[in-house]
Amino acid sequence: MYVHEEGNLRQFIELFAGCGGMSLGLQSKNFDLVLANELSPMAAETFALNHLGIDLSKTTSAGSNKVSWLASNHSIDNLDKRLRENPYETRTADAGGYSDINDEDLVHGRHLIIGSIVQLNEFLEQELNANIPLKDKLTVDLVSGGPPCQSFSMAGLRQKDNHRNRLPWEFARFVGLTRPKIALLENVSGILRAFKEGGNEFHAWIEVSKAFASIGYAPICIHVNAKYVGLPQNRPRFIMLALRRDVLDKLLRTPLNDAEKEALELALESLSSSFRWDQMKYWDVSNSADAGFFLGDLFGSFFTHRTSTEWVPSQSALQDLEISSKSESPQSSYVQKINILFGHKLSSTKTNTQLRKHTNKVKQRFRVYQVLENVGIRSLFSAICNENDPQVLKILTAPLLKEEFLFEGNSLRTPRDMNEVVDLFKKLKTKKHTQRALVRSAPAPAALSIPDDCCHYSETELRTLSVREVARLQSFPDSFEFKSKVTTGGMNRKFEVPQYTQAGNAVPPLLARAAGTSINTILERIETIETESLKRRW
CATH class of the missing domain: 3.40.50.150 (Vaccinia Virus protein VP39)
Known part of the structure; x- marks a missing residue:
């Protein structure tokens, strides 16, 4: 084999x-x-x-x-x-x-x-x-x-x-x-x-x-x-x-x-x-x-x-899998390498490529994470949500007033003022504290075992990664097929190991x-x- x-x-x-x-x-x-x-x-x-x-x-x-x-x-x-x-x-x-x-x-x-x-x-x-x-x-x-x-x-x-x-x-x-x-x-x-x-x-x-x-x-x-x-x-x-x-x-x-x-x-x-x-x-x-x-x-x-x-950037693993990518988009040298080193003959087509559906609110949150990665201050999310001093909030929101992350129809726009940023951040607040966005030109973060641990780097694809994309980041070849449930939740998390967890927690x-x-x-x-x-x- x-x-x-x-x-x-x-x-x-x-x-x-x-x-x-x-x-x-x-x-x-x-x-x-x-x-x-x-x-x-x-x-x-x-x-x-x-x-x-x-x-x-x-x-x-x-x-x-x-x-x-x-x-x-x-x-x-x-x-x-x-x-x-x-x-x-x-x-x-x-x-x-x-x-x-x-x-x-x-x-x-x-x-x-x-x-x-x-x-x-x-x-x-x-x-x-x-x-x-x-x-x-x-x-x-x-x-x-x-x-x-x-x-x-x-x-x-x-x-x-x-x-x-x-x-x-x-x-x-x-x-x-x-x-x-x-x-x-x-x-x-x-x-x-x-x-x-x-x-x-x-x-x-x-x-x-x-x-x-x-x-x-x-x-x-x-x-x-x-x-x-x-x-x-x-x-x-x-x-x-x-x-x-x-x-x-x-x-x-x-x-x-x-x-x-x-x-x-x-x-x-x-x-x-x-x-x-x-x-x-x-x-x-x-x-x-x-x-x-x-x-x-x-x-x-x-x-x-x-x-x-x-270092190999995230884009090298994912670019040919992007929805907007043309079908003839060439695979990177990184993808070619892992397919040669670890590939086998069980499958000739890519499996585990199913994408998850998201509400507009979740997509908005993903865009905020992308912006925070762009400005290099991921801790801003919780800081802005928990801060009440207007002067401090003015300083915290200043770097964000140059970025487009508010939805208006199907397009993005820059927030008008500090209050608009604060209101949006509080509306999007979640108990999960490890979420972040990939950066196109940098390696991905370590946490990948839960679907919403991180989101895609593309502004046109405000979504989580597929199991195949997680597998790519983990250096699994495209012929490696993940079995069982795709994901899980609730009390079942204590014992179930679905596809995302299998790929994200693997050596x-x-x-x-x-x-x-x-x-x-x-x-x-x-x-x-x-x-x-x-x-x-x-």
């Missing part, structure tokens, strides 16, 4: 697989999928179609022994109900539910397991305790994944005790059971910001690092941004590469620059029981002091687009490809050491 580059195929397991963005990027760098796990049946439906070639919405069973459920309230004959059930309320077979998994599913190859990582770890421990040699059969180079991150996100509620915060520890638990050479964990950059509690600070990234160090995996922590790897999106992310002790020992015997050596030696020190974790650090792609780390061979793949002139394939490049370099280095060691023996 995928065209691999020249070189060794490396086996990997994908946890928290979502719709499959991480897997897509890794497979483009010669990683071969052995096993995937995803909690949401809605996201799993997309993963199964694009990575296993199985359309779960058109079959009466999981098919070909490639998809299994850890727990469900419905039998396999009711697959349509399985695909829509709340995964947090499913019952195991012991509790009156259904389970399809068996030990062969773990080693069968290219298998998707739907259900909780907690239940998967429990199952794996039971199999190992029964002396079934799964560890030998599950020998892989890499375990990767991006645990859900809403409670770490700076755009969210920042809940230290949210149950989702335990998932990175379950990730480490799985790694401890399967013992890959390397573990790759991706998360929001909010994991780097301290939680404050009772006057003390709690650093989630350090606690996660401790969990991996406790099982003999040395953590190398990196703060990256997807725009530096060619994504048309300003998407800062936390990356942890956790190296098994023997892998790290060999890597330290290879040629390293000073920054790489510092990072690896610090990772090695963290495995000591006497290590002081207040000395732990991460390497930041936007910090000039860390430049040496990202200019070396090991981690340079995270820093290929180094200046703002090299961007281009970022995963960059990580795969780095991991390949590390593995090639240690393989050279192993080969030289064998030669000396003989």
Whole structure:
């Protein structure tokens, strides 16, 4: 299904697989999928179609022994109900539910397991305790994944005790059971910001690092941004590469620059029981002091687009999809690139292009967001809505009295005075505080998982983005088809993962490809050491 580059195929397991963005990027760098796990049946439906070639919405069973459920309230004959059930309320077979998994599913190859990582770890421990040699059969180079991150996100509620915060520890638990050479964990950059509690600070990234160090995996922590790897999106992310002790020992015997050596030696020190974790650090792609780390061979793949002139703008991803665009409008080099790198043969036409309908009031709000982006002061919306002093309001509205954003029929006009601006802003006020407009000449913002997180940059298209447009910004190829519901709302948001959320929350394939490049370099280095060691023996 995928065209691999020249070189060794490396086996990997994908946890928290979502719709499959991480897997897509890794497979483009010669990683071969052995096993995937995803909690949401809605996201799993997309993963199964694009990575296993199985359309779960058109079959009466999981098919070909490639998809299994850890727990469900419905039998396999009711697959349509399985695909829509709340995964947090499913019952195991012991509790009156259904389970399809068996030990062969773990080693069968290219298998998707739907259900909780907690239940998967429990199952794996039971199999190992029964002396079934799964560890030998599950020998892989890499375990990767991006645990859900809403409670770490700076755009969210920042809940230290949210149950989702335990998932990175379950990730480490799985790694401890399967013992890959390397573990790759991706998360929001909010994991780097301290939680404050009772006057003390709690650093989630350090606690996660401790969990991996406790099982003999040395953590190398990196703060990256997807725009530096060619994504048309300003998407800062936390990356942890956790190296098994023997892998790290060999890597330290290879040629390293000073920054790489510092990072690896610090990772090695963290495995000591006497290590002081207040000395732990991460390497930041936007910090000039860390430049040496990202200019070396090991981690340079995270820093290929180094200046703002090299960043890919939103327009490069979306221009040929604009309603006003002519059908023969050429695709940008960016779109051509992702279609070549990640495209496959499941579909020859673009899917997920449906546009949402908006009222005039919503369109007016979108135009206001565009204007605020143009003047570079997005905070003006709430400031004007909450300010009562006329003198202050006069200063706040001054930059807006040169912009056209009031509707008059089907045309736009400039507001006449301060009062007209204030009245409009208060009429359009909403509880949602993260809405913004794309800027044609700049990368998109990170928040894209809800339809109205952002609106289009075009004055003639006052609308949200389609799922395909979100996917383009995330570096998915046009042949990648998103399944299940398009969007959701109300209480269903707590467990449903519709198409917009699948695309917006995914690990961007281009970022995963960059990580795969780095991991390949590390593995090639240690393989050279192993080969030289064998030669000396003989």
